[in-house]
Amino acid sequence: MSRKRWVRWAVGTPLVVLGLLVGLWQLSRSWTFQLFGELHARVETSEKVVALTFDDGPRPGQTEAILELLKRHGVRASFFMVGRNIERHRELAARVLAEGHQLGNHSYSHHRLIFKSPSYVREELDRTDALLRGLGVEGELLFRAPNGKKLVVLPWLLSRSGRKHITFDVVPRDDAEQDVELLTSRVMESVRPGSIILFHDGGQEKPGTVKAVDIVLGRLREQGYRFVTVSELLALGGR
Numbered sequence: 001m002s003r004k005r006w007v008r009w010a011v012g013t014p015l016v017v018l019g020l021l022v023g024l025w026q027l028s029r030s031w032t033f034q035l036f037g038e039l040h041a042r043v044e045t046s047e048k049v050v051a052l053t054f055d056d057g058p059r060p061g062q063t064e065a066i067l068e069l070l071k072r073h074g075v076r077a078s079f080f081m082v083g084r085n086i087e088r089h090r091e092l093a094a095r096v097l098a099e100g101h102q103l104g105n106h107s108y109s110h111h112r113l114i115f116k117s118p119s120y121v122r123e124e125l126d127r128t129d130a131l132l133r134g135l136g137v138e139g140e141l142l143f144r145a146p147n148g149k150k151l152v153v154l155p156w157l158l159s160r161s162g163r164k165h166i167t168f169d170v171v172p173r174d175d176a177e178q179d180v181e182l183l184t185s186r187v188m189e190s191v192r193p194g195s196i197i198l199f200h201d202g203g204q205e206k207p208g209t210v211k212a213v214d215i216v217l218g219r220l221r222e223q224g225y226r227f228v229t230v231s232e233l234l235a236l237g238g239r
């Protein structure tokens with residue numbers, strides 16, 4: 001190999017590999033694009049309507065506090081539950097359903113579903129589906145990927161069974177911090193008609209989340225917004 005060709009190869013190959021890795025990373029974390037099937041980060045609508053979603057529960061203490069708050073505001077939301085948490089706290093999961101909220105599948109063990117085999121991913125979906133059906137959930141079972149991460153296998157499996165993958169367009173990051181003012185302002189700055197808002201009722205203690213949701217519900221209602229489940233929001237899309 002001539003010196004010139006060798007230099008071109010030595011510089012070019014790592015750049016191509018780096019470019020591919022960056023592309024894969026971007027693809028895995030995109031809220032609005034996946035290779036197969038339906039992905040919804042929000043819906044197009046002129047109506048002032050949003051869907052509030054809570055991930056990672058059910059978790060004793062936190063989930064009840066959110067339920068009380070939603071009841072006080074007369075709001076129904078969507079809870080993307082982790083299968084193993086449903087197993088641990090079955091009565092609490094059943095209470096969420098009984099209070100009129102939508103339950104969705106957020107995997108069984110909350111491991112990132114990238115670089116995993118199809119059989120592993122299918123098991124993560126199926127176990128939580130079975131737990132949700134066992135609670136009495138009827139109709140379509142929406143899915144949300146743990147950490148919002150997906151590459152090829154997960155979207156492919158979801159699309160094969162005609163399932164919708166639900167992400168979000170309003171992310172206050174309450175899993176990372178609990179500053180009420182910050183969480184509230186992040187929602188109010190990015191919310192718009194058709195938004196899907198991501199909060200968490202699982203994981204660490206989240207007193208800031210409860211306060212921020214309380215404030216956000218009040219402010220959005222003042223602005224004329226109403227609140228629906230994700231399936232209800234999807235049904236409004238395009239109108």
Ligand SMILES: [Zn+2]
Pocket residue numbers: 055056106110145146147
């Ligand atoms: Zn999660």
